[in-house]
Amino acid sequence: MAIVSSADLGASRTLDSGTAALGPSVGDFVALLKPRVMSLVVFTGFAGLYLAPGHIHPFLAAVAVLCIAVGAGASGAINMWYDRDIDAVMRRTRNRPLPAGRMAPGEALGFGCVLASASVIIMGLALNWVAAALLAGTIAFYVFVYTVWLKRRTPQNIVIGGAAGAFPPMVGWAAVTGDIGTGALVLFALIFFWTPPHFWALSLYRAGDYAAAGVPMMPVVAGARETKKQMLLYTFLLWPVAVAPAWLGLAGAVYLAAALVLSLSFTLAAIRVWHDEGDGAAKRMFGFSILYLFLLFAALILDRAPGILGTLPGLAGGA
């Protein structure tokens, strides 16, 4: 109501008050779940589920993927609640529901906690409690270790915190097997070593935002040159991890070929970033990094058929 009756207020203030008075829309609650991040989490979680040895009912598999998606969304909501002060400073995040004033902080926190609890309980009841515990650990790691502890304290925030994003395939694997196998650890390592060059590519061309918000991302603390060196180093570290599924018999020749081509392309992208003084190469590398992970896991799924949905003759691997 302040919206329409306070003619002396400035235009933007008027809009903010009005938006707040309307209360959050359904879309605002969906935005809290970080749907774009969730899509990659769901895909890698599904990959873990699909690649795990053993069979579960397809409906239970769908429930497991749903729980992983909701758990990831809950983490995002709690992260947005905690980071609402720095989100308001950064251009990329200032239009999120909390910094834009469309939602009260308590609503976001409550929403996140309810979803986190529901996803863990349903995972435990429907699948098994190992997967549920892993899912709970993933949410807790993202919220307490990455968001609360590391993000504002060290440039290694996304290196250690990246583990949170690497857990979903492990959760998917555990949903089928009830334990954590070598294959699950390899899938974890794939995302773990992929995260630094992926995130640092973004932070290279958003360094100003992070500096303004006081977040010690690598380019802010150590400079662009050191960040580019570290990115290149991580793309090299990723090579043995990327081909490991083929060595371990989790995947075959199709995956191996895809992993080699993709890893070469990723390293070349990092070399281009190294030589580029502007933002162009970093932006392209960030985009390619998402495609890299998506294609790598797609190759794993296509190459290795046995799992929850049955067996395709001739493609069976040996995990």
Added chain:
Amino acid sequence: MTMVTAMDDRARRVRARNRALLAVLLALVALFYALAIVRMGG
């Protein structure tokens, strides 16, 4: 006039949120029903 519009907008948002919540609750009922059938069948 504009105040009436703002109240309408607010009522519309509340209605949309309530409907979304109803959909979620119905989906949960269906989910637990299907889960029970699948788990008992397995």
